[in-house]
Amino acid sequence: MPTMTAVASPVQLDAVRKTYGSGDSAVEALAGVSVSFPAGSFTAVMGPSGSGKSTLLHCAAGLDEPTSGSVTLVGTPLKGKNETQLTELRRQHVSFIFQSFNLMPALNVEQNVTLPTLLAGREPDRAWVAQVIERVGLAKRVKHRPGELSGGQQQRVAIARALASRPAVVFADEPTGALDTTTALEVLTLMRELVSEGQTIVMVTHDPVAASYADTVLFLVDGSIVTQMATPTVEAVAGTLADLGARAKQARGQR
């Protein structure tokens, strides 16, 4: 199930800074981040609480405007776009998956998957919708409501909903955070397969096991990417996190 948008890197950040507030209360959430997420790659973003992971995701997705630096989404610089233009770009190119699934309880699987398209005022491509529901293994559950599904199945609905618009990139925020270990691994395996089929995924996670499914792990500390790891293993990711934690503790002690 390949993505429709063929660009070398659907998302690129150049020297992105994001400061919240001003004066004494200013917080630098991103301190000059440059990174590109290649098409068909799976990137995990890790780092301590407050290190800027969500801000990175929000800036990359055009949900939040950088204080300086630039974000390019599918070849289009976001700088200078108004809210309507940004909304349209997001609808065309970006989807999200959240820890809490965010499904509508009164709607069945098919209706949940088509809802964003309908809300955008478009007619869903029914054949494609059937294909994505089949792809996530829910063909026999199309008329079920979320309450009749397991947590893993609900997250599969959210994944199908994310794929329905043929996004260039899927941003996932702790997608396995609410799932038990076995179900989490099934969802990660599905995400990995989608990447092999051409989907680009960027995932924020605290879990070294989840991160080990990615091609690359970015480690953020205080708004900067301090290191990257290719072909990560659970042990290597956990080791790097422990090192970064120890360094942060030492730095706090010196202040």
Ligand SMILES: Nc1ncnc2c1ncn2[C@@H]1O[C@H](COP(=O)(O)OP(=O)(O)OP(=O)(O)O)[C@@H](O)[C@H]1O
């Ligand atoms: N809207 C906001 N207003 C003010 N400060 C903010 C805002 N959003 C984030 N911050 C601050 O920016 C920094 C980075 O926050 P961010 O949420 O990106 O971190 P995170 O790594 O995603 O954290 P967590 O793992 O806890 O979700 C933090 O110091 C946070 O308090």
